[in-house]
Amino acid sequence: MEVHVIGAGLAGLAAACRLAELGHAVILSEAAPQAGGRARSYLDRRLGCRIDNGNHLLLSGNRAALGFLRRVGAESSLTGPAAPVFPFRDLASGAAWSLRLNSGRLPWWIFSPRRRVPGTRPRDYLALARLRRAGVDDRVAALIGDAGPLYARLLEPLAIAALNTLPAEASAQPLGAVVRETLEKGGHAALPRWAALGLSESFVDPALAWLRARGAEIRLGERVTELRPGQPAILAVPPWAAKELMPELTVPDAFESICNLHFKARLDPGEAGFYGLLGGMAEWVFPRGEVVSVTISAANRYLALSPEEIAARVWAELVRGFGLDAALPPARVLWEKRATFACTPAQLRRRPGPRSPRPGIALAGDWTDTGLPATIEGAIRSGEAAVMALLGGGPALAK
Ligand SMILES: Cc1cc2nc3c(=O)[nH]c(=O)nc-3n(C[C@H](O)[C@H](O)[C@H](O)COP(=O)(O)OP(=O)(O)OC[C@H]3O[C@@H](n4cnc5c(N)ncnc54)[C@H](O)[C@@H]3O)c2cc1C
Known part of the structure; x- marks a missing residue:
């Protein structure tokens, strides 16, 4: 089958790679002159060197992201410490410390004053269990904001980084998903990782080369302005662009x-x-x-x-x-x-799944309902879920 993938951010690239792997013909259209979307590298003339549009931190428990890199032969392009260590400095007090998780599933680091967050007690970490049970309407600050220094020194910065929304407003549910897939699995799933050279060198260029080698047609600088009926497609554009192409969609809008x-x-x-x-x-x-x-x-x-x-x-x-x-x-x-979309209860309710109301068209993007916040891991999973929705069919999809 020939599938049109619209948008060459990480969701579109992941969808295109999975389709090509399954033997489908892929046409990948991207409005910008380069692929990568919100995760890209470029030559900055003022600084005289290549930089990423933004630092992107992954954790070793991001299984879809690592699987994607493995598939396109770029797994070794990530770097990061050999142990799950997170150094912090407090500008107000001048204090410096490092959180040192242990590799295994049993979190004995919580019982070691030299490894856990200074000023915390083992029982404070029960806040992590509350996160696991979080519902969509539980806000981060209301649910775990009483965890004292553990909140101020770890959970709050973690929540802001993962959800990109202030904890008073943010839903704790996606944070619970992140913690479940990383910290709770043990330090081996919480190793910090980032692109050694750049985001494009890790996530984008190897994927494009891999797709081209499998005959995919890649059209950069081609903005899609309408969806052609009868052409199977995966819409992997940001939510506002998806709404333009498919006005009947409900999408995050903050x-x-x-x-x-x-x-x-x-x-x-x-x-x-x-x-x-x-x-x-x-x-x-x-x-x-x-x-x-x-x-x-x-x-x-x-x-x-x-x-x-x-x-x-x-x-x-x-x-x-x-x-x-x-x-x-x-x-x-x-x-x-x-x-990213604002990770609030109201916005989470606006996330559609991978099936669109139109037959033969699936949705991808970090804003679709992956259960995760808007992250690389979520974007890549969404691309793969869209392929399954498209190929698996279902009530809203034409066979
Ligand atoms: C500064 C910054 C820092 C971040 N830090 C982290 C981090 O530390 N860790 C982490 O995991 N995540 C991080 N993220 C989030 C991560 O970058 C995103 O979740 C991910 O890149 C989203 O990918 P996507 O494919 O869903 O969307 P996008 O990257 O937005 O891709 C959509 C693509 O569709 C294209 N498009 C739009 N309209 C059309 C059209 N009509 N026709 C054709 N193409 C079209 C766009 O040009 C774009 O390339 C960060 C994001 C930013 C911006």
């Missing part, structure tokens, strides 16, 4: 931004290769060769600040946290205004 800052500077990567920062605007710091990259999630709260203001404030935090030179180096501020 979004959160992510601000990434890239400074031309060097910082010791330490034993883990990244740092969590507390008590400031900067949340995660990735020293990558000649560039130090910083992530601020749920960044709508800072939209009133200019890029210059935010760069100056974040650099001042890095100076304070790591003793860097005070002079502001060349910087690039990349603000993805619609980085």
Whole structure:
């Protein structure tokens, strides 16, 4: 069968690869001149080097993402520490510590004061069990915000990073799914991982080469403006674009931004290769060769600040946290205004499954109902689920 995959972000690439693997003819159309969507690398002229649009952190329990990389021969393109270690610095107190999980399923790290979050007691970690039972209407802050230093020093930053929504508003249910698939499985499933060279080098270029080698037709710079009746298709575009092409869909319609800052500077990567920062605007710091990259999630709260203001404030935090030179180096501020849908109960209810109301057309994208927040893992799973929905048929799909 010939299938048209519309959108070459990670959901569309995953769908195209699965279709090609199953022997189907694939036409992949992407509106932008390059593939990758919200996960891409580019040459930044101001900094004079290649950077990613945003730091993307995975965990080793992201089985679909790792499976996708394995399929396209790019599994070894990820890097990260050999052990599940998460170093933190608190800008307010100057304290520095590392969370050190143990590899196995039994979480004995919780009973070791040298491994768990400082200031916490083993019983505080029962908050993780509450997350497991979270319903869609349970908000993160209301459900686990009483966990004291464990919340302030680990669960809150984790929730903001994973959900890209402030915990007072965010639904705890997708966070529970993340914890179940990573932390709860043991440290071997919570190893931090990221693209060693760049997102495109890991996730995009190898997938395009793999598809081309299997005869897929890849059309970059081709925006699809209508769905052709009778042509099996997977719609793997962002929710607003899906709504334009299929107005009868209900899709998430509220979004959160992510601000990434890239400074031309060097910082010791330490034993883990990244740092969590507390008590400031900067949340995660990735020293990558000649560039130090910083992530601020749920960044709508800072939209009133200019890029210059935010760069100056974040650099001042890095100076304070790591003793860097005070002079502001060349910087690039990349603000993805619609980085993900807002992970609130109301928005979660607007996520459709992979079956669309139209026969022969399936839906993919991190915004479809994967049970996970809008992440690489969710995007890749959604692409694969869309293939199953398309090929498996069902009430809404033509045979
Ligand atoms: C700054 C930032 C940081 C992030 N950090 C992390 C992280 O640390 N960990 C993590 O797991 N996830 C992270 N994410 C989320 C992750 O990037 C996304 O979940 C994932 O890339 C979404 O992929 P997608 O294919 O669903 O959507 P998209 O990447 O949006 O792909 C959709 C594609 O469809 C194309 N398109 C739109 N309209 C049309 C049309 N009419 N015709 C043809 N093509 C069209 C678009 O150009 C785009 O390429 C981050 C996202 C951002 C923005």
